[in-house]
Amino acid sequence: MSFxxxxxxxxxxxxxxxxxxxxSLLWSHFDSGEPxxxxxxxxxxxxxxxxARVDAAFRASWARSGLEPAPExxxxxxxxxLSLALTGAPPSLEEIxxxxxxxAGADPVAAWLDHLFADRRSADYLAERFxxxxxxxxxGPFLVYRRRRLxxxxxxxxxxxxxxxxxxxxxxxxxxxxxxxxxxxxLTVTVVEGGKEGPDEMKxxxxxxxxxxxxxxxxVQCHDDLFGDRWKQADFHxxxxxxxxxxxxxxxIHDRPDKSYETRYLxxxxxxxxxxxxxxxxxxxxxxxxxxxxxxxxxxxxxxxxFARAAVSRxxxxxxxxxxxxxxxxxxxxxxxxxxxxxxxxxxxxGGQDLRQLLRLIxxxxxxxRESRSADPDKPTTPGAEAAWAAxxxxxxxxxxxxxxxxxxxxxxxxxxxxxxxxxxxxxxETRDFVKRYGDPGEDEFAGESGTIPQRLLLMNGKLVxxxxxxxxxxxxxxxxxxxxxxxxxxxxxxxxxxxxxYPGPAELGHFSGLLAGRKGNARDxxxxxxxxALINSTEFSWNR
Amino acid sequence: MNPHLPSxxxxxxxxxxxxxxxxxQGSALAGLGWLTPxxxxxxxxxxxxxxxxxxxxxxxxxxxxxxxxxxxPHPGSAIAYGGKAIxxxxxxxxxxxxxxxxxxxxxxFSVIRSVTSKEGDHSRATYNVKTGYRPxxxxxxxSIGAIxxxxxxxxxxxxxDLPSHISILPGGFPARGGYLxxxxxxxxxxxxxxxxxxxxxxxxxxxxxxxxxxxAVLEQSFAKGRLAHLGSxxxxxxxLVERAQRLMSSEQLAAFDVGGVPAAERAAFxxxxxxxxxxSAIRLIEAGVRCVEVTLxxxxxxxxxAEGQATQLALLDPALSALIRGLKDRDLYDxxxxxxxxxxxxxxxxxxxxxxxxxPHGFSVLLGGGGLRGGIAVGETDPHGEKxxxxxxxxxxxxxxxxxxxxxxxxSEELQTPMGRPIKLSEGRVIQELA
Numbered sequence: 010m011s012f013x014x015x016x017x018x019x020x021x022x023x024x025x026x027x028x029x030x031x032x033s034l035l036w037s038h039f040d041s042g043e044p045x046x047x048x049x050x051x052x053x054x055x056x057x058x059x060x061a062r063v064d065a066a067f068r069a070s071w072a073r074s075g076l077e078p079a080p081e082x083x084x085x086x087x088x089x090x091l092s093l094a095l096t097g098a099p100p101s102l103e104e105i106x107x108x109x110x111x112x113a114g115a116d117p118v119a120a121w122l123d124h125l126f127a128d129r130r131s132a133d134y135l136a137e138r139f140x141x142x143x144x145x146x147x148x149g150p151f152l153v154y155r156r157r158r159l160x161x162x163x164x165x166x167x168x169x170x171x172x173x174x175x176x177x178x179x180x181x182x183x184x185x186x187x188x189x190x191x192x193x194x195x196l197t198v199t200v201v202e203g204g205k206e207g208p209d210e211m212k213x214x215x216x217x218x219x220x221x222x223x224x225x226x227x228x229v230q231c232h233d234d235l236f237g238d239r240w241k242q243a244d245f246h247x248x249x250x251x252x253x254x255x256x257x258x259x260x261x262i263h264d265r266p267d268k269s270y271e272t273r274y275l276x277x278x279x280x281x282x283x284x285x286x287x288x289x290x291x292x293x294x295x296x297x298x299x300x301x302x303x304x305x306x307x308x309x310x311x312x313x314x315x316f317a318r319a320a321v322s323r324x325x326x327x328x329x330x331x332x333x334x335x336x337x338x339x340x341x342x343x344x345x346x347x348x349x350x351x352x353x354x355x356x357x358x359x360g361g362q363d364l365r366q367l368l369r370l371i372x373x374x375x376x377x378x379r380e381s382r383s384a385d386p387d388k389p390t391t392p393g394a395e396a397a398w399a400a401x402x403x404x405x406x407x408x409x410x411x412x413x414x415x416x417x418x419x420x421x422x423x424x425x426x427x428x429x430x431x432x433x434x435x436x437x438x439e440t441r442d443f444v445k446r447y448g449d450p451g452e453d454e455f456a457g458e459s460g461t462i463p464q465r466l467l468l469m470n471g472k473l474v475x476x477x478x479x480x481x482x483x484x485x486x487x488x489x490x491x492x493x494x495x496x497x498x499x500x501x502x503x504x505x506x507x508x509x510x511x512y513p514g515p516a517e518l519g520h521f522s523g524l525l526a527g528r529k530g531n532a533r534d535x536x537x538x539x540x541x542x543a544l545i546n547s548t549e550f551s552w553n554r
Numbered sequence: 555m556n557p558h559l560p561s562x563x564x565x566x567x568x569x570x571x572x573x574x575x576x577x578x579q580g581s582a583l584a585g586l587g588w589l590t591p592x593x594x595x596x597x598x599x600x601x602x603x604x605x606x607x608x609x610x611x612x613x614x615x616x617x618x619x620x621x622x623x624x625x626x627p628h629p630g631s632a633i634a635y636g637g638k639a640i641x642x643x644x645x646x647x648x649x650x651x652x653x654x655x656x657x658x659x660x661x662x663f664s665v666i667r668s669v670t671s672k673e674g675d676h677s678r679a680t681y682n683v684k685t686g687y688r689p690x691x692x693x694x695x696x697s698i699g700a701i702x703x704x705x706x707x708x709x710x711x712x713x714x715d716l717p718s719h720i721s722i723l724p725g726g727f728p729a730r731g732g733y734l735x736x737x738x739x740x741x742x743x744x745x746x747x748x749x750x751x752x753x754x755x756x757x758x759x760x761x762x763x764x765x766x767x768x769x770a771v772l773e774q775s776f777a778k779g780r781l782a783h784l785g786s787x788x789x790x791x792x793x794l795v796e797r798a799q800r801l802m803s804s805e806q807l808a809a810f811d812v813g814g815v816p817a818a819e820r821a822a823f824x825x826x827x828x829x830x831x832x833x834s835a836i837r838l839i840e841a842g843v844r845c846v847e848v849t850l851x852x853x854x855x856x857x858x859x860a861e862g863q864a865t866q867l868a869l870l871d872p873a874l875s876a877l878i879r880g881l882k883d884r885d886l887y888d889x890x891x892x893x894x895x896x897x898x899x900x901x902x903x904x905x906x907x908x909x910x911x912x913x914p915h916g917f918s919v920l921l922g923g924g925g926l927r928g929g930i931a932v933g934e935t936d937p938h939g940e941k942x943x944x945x946x947x948x949x950x951x952x953x954x955x956x957x958x959x960x961x962x963x964x965x966s967e968e969l970q971t972p973m974g975r976p977i978k979l980s981e982g983r984v985i986q987e988l989a
Contacts, residue, residue: 215691227691382779389782448736461737465794466752475756520771543768548791549776
């Protein structure tokens with residue numbers, strides 16, 4: 010084939026365009042430019058009144074116990090808590106600059122929540138957190154369960170801010186194929202692989218009680234409640250009977266009215282047919298529609314207080330790293346309730362079971378705004394103050410939050426829905442590998458355990474931290490901070506903000522500035538890498554405060 | 555429809571042994587348990603019993619080892635599909651033809667041929683066999699290695715830098731600490747010829763010291779105004795860093811590495827990651843590790859069972875036999891319990907792809923060492939595959955109880971779980987034939 014100047018020109022032009030577009034995309038990723046201030050949130054008087062009602066309950070409780078609440082946390086501390094809870098990663102340096110550019114007097118929490126809710130990443134992260142309660146973390150039956158589809162569907166609902174009760178009704182009463190009707194995966198996850206019986210009604214009964222009502226009825230599957238006489242074996246099986254007609258075939262999940270449910274109660278000689286019946290508040294129950302529709306309507310009835318309490322306790326746990334009532338899925342049905350729970354549950358129901366508004370409400374309450382430390386170092390916070398929420402509890406981050414923190418800390422721009430697909434893929438792979446070695450507690454989300462030595466080894470010596478902190482002028486924040494910061498103090502400030510979302514204290518600033526002083530070139534890059542390593546390995550980095 | 559009483563919860567008699575119930579110690583100091591709590595380890599050191607610690611090796615056959623091709627052959631029967639059996643060193647005991655080396659040591663262990671469970675799904679069955687309990691909602695039971703590390707916290711009289719619970723080639727379901735805490739999760743490592751993950755510091759010398767000094771500055775700042783015992787009772791940060799550093803610089807790490815073992819000794823285990831894992835397991839037990847799990851994947855032979863199982867047995871046979879010989883040569887076999895287990899067996903009849911499917915209704919495990927009786931087979935499956943129930947049924951939890959009791963652990967001890975429910979270490983009964 011002969012040489013054609015025209016063809017060569019066209020090819021070179023195309024190549025040039027590709028290089029220019031890629032370069033500009035890459036540059037736009039790394040160039041943080043001048044920060045655009047966040048938009049101020051619109052005042053919400055109704056929300057403010059609700060916050061005041063909830064706060065009154067807590068403040069009265071603190072006064073009764075003679076507890077002095079910890080000081081109010083600053084905007085950066087609150088932003089870190091919210092970003093970790095709603096996106097699984099701390100704020101980026103660029104986002105922090107935008108927050109700092111807010112006009113004086115603007116409410117940083119309200120503006121920050123608007124900022125986070127506007128991006129799809131918060132819906133996706135919350136979907137994963139709620140999915141753990143709804144379907145657990147197991148891979149489930151191979152052919153008929155698609156967890157990813159369910160999580161994406163949940164993310165869609167949360168992003169559209171669909172009322173929580175409507176989401177739950179869809180899950181409980183779902184019908185159709187697990188691929189085209191993702192909510193049916195709530196049922197298909199319980200199908201025993203190779204089993205021919207369809208969804209497992211007992212697993213569904215236990216899951217429904219725990220996830221949606223905050224009640225652990227699993228033990229009364231086998232016998233009446235041994236620790237009190239509130240729950241009977243019949244309560245569990247009558248709840249299971251609602252799910253018994255659910256059948257699985259090639260067209261998905263459908264109810265078969267002829268399928269009944271039998272069980273043999275402890276001490277009985279023979280199995281008996283069990284009718285569907287709700288375990289309490291039967292006056293709220295109506296019989297119209299199919300059995301699961303009836304159950305879904307009863308669960309989400311505005312008068313069904315455990316439903317609202319369970320939602321509140323889980324939302325609280327996501328924001329604080331610790332549930333309002335521990336464990337999160339075993340709340341008392343008749344009290345006593347801790348301060349704030351009933352007030353929050355009432356507000357949630359009155360507000361139309363709006364999950365986003367519930368998260369706003371909890372974020373603005375006095376407990377969430379507390380510092381996790383006292384103003385006087387000689388009088389530190391106490392476990393009692395933490396237990397009463399008079400000080401923000403210091404809790405371990407979840408594995409994916411630690412991974413998200415390492416990755417975000419090494420990237421000056423926010424890793425959000427606008428992030429380049431290659432960056433997203435890299436983050437996905439890194440997070441998966443890190444969590445596998447760090448250890449995922451699965452459904453036991455709020456165990457609050459101290460760290461382990463393998464976790465410590467992973468942070469000190471593991472691949473992710475090494476690759477994300479070592480000198481690398483293109484990929485890592487440490488080197489870019491080393492090269493771009495106008496002074497040693499500015500470099501230390503930037504590294505602290507990117508990793509811990511706070512400025513260094515005087516002793517810290519002095520120590521780290523001293524380590525950078527006089528260093529140039531590679532030595533300076535290495536000193537910044539060392540600083541980032543130390544920040545990532547600090548307690549503060551992998552604990553919520 | 556559920557015509558039978560559900561059994562997922564175990565026993566209804568939670569309160570029977572209420573007075574004997576022992577609660578877990580406060581999580582704070584127990585948090586050091588990954589290497590065993592220092593104080594308890596020192597306390598055990600002071601016991602000066604002069605005895606070596608009891609240890610356990612679990613060889614995990616992931617995917618479902620076929621009982622018919624391994625420890626429970628029925629040669630000549632239709633369900634053998636031409637599979638052969640060989641005599642073993644134990645009188646009257648025959649194994650599949652793929653285990654000639656192991657067969658020669660049959661007096662050193664016994665096989666249980668009648669283990670049954672109700673779990674036919676890989677993840678649920680693995681959970682069942684590794685923990686002795688069926689999966690239960692909102693509760694994760696500890697694996698047997700974690701129970702042992704909890705109940706026998708420290709090797710007496712020695713200082714061990716290594717983790718007490720290790721999983722080599724961990725596979726899809728590595729042993730977990732469950733409600734005993736992540737501190738009892740097995741430390742996971744790969745093929746022993748590969749570097750041990752995460753124990754080499756990226757910086758060395760002065761740079762590493764400088765990093766640690768900087769870390770101390772940050773920790774001091776973080777502690778100000780926060781809980782008085784934040785570091786010592788909740789985060790355990792300093793202790794964890796110190797223990798991590800101790801491990802990183804420990805000479806005992808050499809126990810993982812089989813690179814320096816003479817070629818002839820290595821060759822006896824077979825040239826495979828699993829074989830090297832078994833060799834490493836001996837060295838780790840010798841160094842004082844409490845429980846080592848080594849996984850051999852690839853037993854899920856739904857297609858061409860004969861070929862698939864033969865391939866796996868060729869990996870298992872040299873490794874298992876060399877492991878037993880190695881432990882005996884080092885005088886460790888009587889103090890080390892050996893369990894070869896799998897999540898379930900495989901169906902008596904072949905499917906259309908000449909594979910065998912999942913069969914939890916009578917499968918084989920091997921138990922040896924630790925002073926247990928060897929050379930016998932407990933239980934019997936139907937040679938024609940017609941009767942589902944084997945003779946002398948052994949439940950999964952009975953295998954657990956046998957191991958725990960042999961180690962001197964009181965299986966009736968009840969631990970308080972996070973959901974507020976006391977649970978026994980094991981609900982099983984000791985297999986008397988092995989006593």
